[in-house]
Amino acid sequence: MNKPLPRVRFAPSPTGFLHIGGLRTALYNFLFAKNQNGKIILRIEDTDRKRFVDGAVENLIDTLTWSGITFDEGPNVGGNFAPYLQSERLSIYQEFTQKLVSENKAYYCFCTPERLENLREEQQKLKLPQAKYDKLCLYLSKKEIEEKINSGTTYVIRLNVLPDQKVFFDDVIRDRVEFETNNIDDQVLLKSDGFPTYHLANVVDDHLMEITHVIRGEEWLSSTPKHILLYEYFGWMKPVFAHLPLLFNTDKSKLSKRQGDVAVEDYRAKGYLKEALINFVALLGWNFGDDKEFYEIDELIQKFSLDRVHKAGAVFNIEKLNWLNFEHLKRKPDTEVLKMLRTELENSEFSKSNYDDAYLLKIINVMKERVTFVYEYITKSSYFFKTPEVYEEQNLKKRWKDDSAELLKSLKDKFQTLVAPSKEDYEKALDETAIQFNTNKGNFIHPLRIAVSGVGEGPGVYDIVSIIGKDETVSRINTVINKLSK
RNA sequence: GGCGCGUUCGUCUAGCGGUUUAGGACAUUGCCCUCUCAAGGCAAAGAUCGCGGGUUCAAAUCCCGCACGCGCUACCA
Numbered sequence: 151m152n153k154p155l156p157r158v159r160f161a162p163s164p165t166g167f168l169h170i171g172g173l174r175t176a177l178y179n180f181l182f183a184k185n186q187n188g189k190i191i192l193r194i195e196d197t198d199r200k201r202f203v204d205g206a207v208e209n210l211i212d213t214l215t216w217s218g219i220t221f222d223e224g225p226n227v228g229g230n231f232a233p234y235l236q237s238e239r240l241s242i243y244q245e246f247t248q249k250l251v252s253e254n255k256a257y258y259c260f261c262t263p264e265r266l267e268n269l270r271e272e273q274q275k276l277k278l279p280q281a282k283y284d285k286l287c288l289y290l291s292k293k294e295i296e297e298k299i300n301s302g303t304t305y306v307i308r309l310n311v312l313p314d315q316k317v318f319f320d321d322v323i324r325d326r327v328e329f330e331t332n333n334i335d336d337q338v339l340l341k342s343d344g345f346p347t348y349h350l351a352n353v354v355d356d357h358l359m360e361i362t363h364v365i366r367g368e369e370w371l372s373s374t375p376k377h378i379l380l381y382e383y384f385g386w387m388k389p390v391f392a393h394l395p396l397l398f399n400t401d402k403s404k405l406s407k408r409q410g411d412v413a414v415e416d417y418r419a420k421g422y423l424k425e426a427l428i429n430f431v432a433l434l435g436w437n438f439g440d441d442k443e444f445y446e447i448d449e450l451i452q453k454f455s456l457d458r459v460h461k462a463g464a465v466f467n468i469e470k471l472n473w474l475n476f477e478h479l480k481r482k483p484d485t486e487v488l489k490m491l492r493t494e495l496e497n498s499e500f501s502k503s504n505y506d507d508a509y510l511l512k513i514i515n516v517m518k519e520r521v522t523f524v525y526e527y528i529t530k531s532s533y534f535f536k537t538p539e540v541y542e543e544q545n546l547k548k549r550w551k552d553d554s555a556e557l558l559k560s561l562k563d564k565f566q567t568l569v570a571p572s573k574e575d576y577e578k579a580l581d582e583t584a585i586q587f588n589t590n591k592g593n594f595i596h597p598l599r600i601a602v603s604g605v606g607e608g609p610g611v612y613d614i615v616s617i618i619g620k621d622e623t624v625s626r627i628n629t630v631i632n633k634l635s636k
Numbered sequence: 637g638g639c640g641c642g643u644u645c646g647u648c649u650a651g652c653g654g655u656u657u658a659g660g661a662c663a664u665u666g667c668c669c670u671c672u673c674a675a676g677g678c679a680a681a682g683a684u685c686g687c688g689g690g691u692u693c694a695a696a697u698c699c700c701g702c703a704c705g706c707g708c709u710a711c712c713a
Binding site for chain 1: 637638639640641642643646647648649650651659660661662663670671672673674675676705706707708709710711712713
């Protein structure tokens with residue numbers, strides 16, 4: 151007998167943007183599905199109308215698409231188990247809730263929010279070990295229930311949790327986890343607005359959509375016994391559960407907006423590559439067991455397994471992400487970097503200038519090992535796009551000598567005699583001038599760097615000069631001499 | 637408060653009872669290379685494996701207790 155191929159789902163709620171932790175959960179689901187030849191489904195859990203944010207679904211899908219995580223079924227691609235928006239499945243939840251009610255596994259509750267709050271306060275005052283609903287409405291007669299419903303009293307439907315029993319499940323990542331029903335509240339399944347809570351909708355949909363593995367964040371671990379109870383009440387096969395460790399801020403608190411960026415779109419906007427973000431987030435809680443840290447998505451798919459996900463939460467550390475971005479960018483083909491650079495240029499102060507591919511490719515070639523982000527091709531080496539406007543103070547102090555202007559002038563004269571010079575020609579010309587003046591090459595090189603770039607760092611000076619060309623070099627030497635020899 | 641989960645260098649992690657003087661990566665520092673900055677190479681520093689008890693010839697690895705952290709404790713997900 152062949153085991154059916156796994157079906158997993160990523161089920162975010164559309165409250166604004168894709169959280170970086172959500173990306174990790176989506177990714178692990180994706181990697182697991184692809185590795186196992188299974189299917190991954192996108193389901194939108196929009197059951198809380200108060201928290202619904204307009205455009206959030208589109209934003210979620212857009213960000214997911216950008217990241218390269220694709221779905222076999224979902225609101226945007228359809229599928230045999232549609233609809234994939236929970237708000238469009240309301241009648242399904244109501245039907246299943248009625249089934250539970252008819253079997254006494256769930257019950258109507260007419261308690262007001264005020265009573266519930268008072269109840270909680272009282273329980274706290276009495277220092278009761280756990281605050282729970284007191285099952286008051288469980289004992290209402292059929293007649294009383296009908297009267298209340300007919301008179302228009304609002305109600306919810308609660309799960310009827312039986313006392314003194316044990317509930318357990320075997321989590322792939324955490325092994326056996328056990329709870330006592332005495333610690334489980336009679337969870338609301340259907341809210342007074344007719345919408346289901348997460349707990350109900352999640353179980354019903356996972357069953358209906360034939361989900362085999364529930365891979366989600368650890369924040370759900372404590373509510374899993376409620377889900378287990380529901381599976382048992384319905385008489386359904388339970389999926390395999392895998393609860394992923396949480397992602398933390400630097401201070402170990404749950405990753406949150408207050409301490410830096412948590413939205414995937416923020417990282418995208420900052421210029422991070424999806425490859426780097428995926429690589430980084432994949433390693434936050436999983437590794438293959440060797441020393442490899444640089445991964446492309448294909449290899450991740452090939453090597454991923456749930457049993458190598460570990461249990462402890464991880465701090466989101468941006469420095470390693472930066473390094474991975476650098477590595478991924480460095481290994482990208484020049485032609486691809488060229489495309490990205492063009493996009494950056496369009497959004498920069500140089501949007502009106504025209505640069506041919508050959509020119510930009512030369513820049514990419516010499517800057518590749520010096521940039522972490524594509525935009526740094528522009529910010530770190532703006533001198534390829536415009537004449538330096540300022541000359542770095544510190545560098546000037548160190549490298550601009552009394553005779554620099556005079557030496558540069560001679561060098562410029564020498565350069566001007568060159569015909570279609572190559573990088574080597576510039577080097578040779580500088581060498582000869584240095585010999586002619588019987589002085590160190592450095593006395594030419596450093597001032598020349600100042601003249602052409604304005605800064606004390608960057609590619610080899612012959613590279614810069616040969617890229618910007620003879621005329622531009624001569625012009626920049628003239629400019630620096632004018633500005634600095636007063 | 638209750639329940640649950642977790643705890644190896646600053647951070648991400650390797651490690652599944654002996655091959656470990658606890659390995660790698662990022663970050664940090666130094667050296668080499670060098671026209672600068674990177675990249676690259678080499679090296680240093682950094683974890684008595686949360687703490688305390690056991691079990692064992694032998695424990696980061698198994699067991700128990702404690703501490704700390706985190707999560708849940710809503711008609712939010």
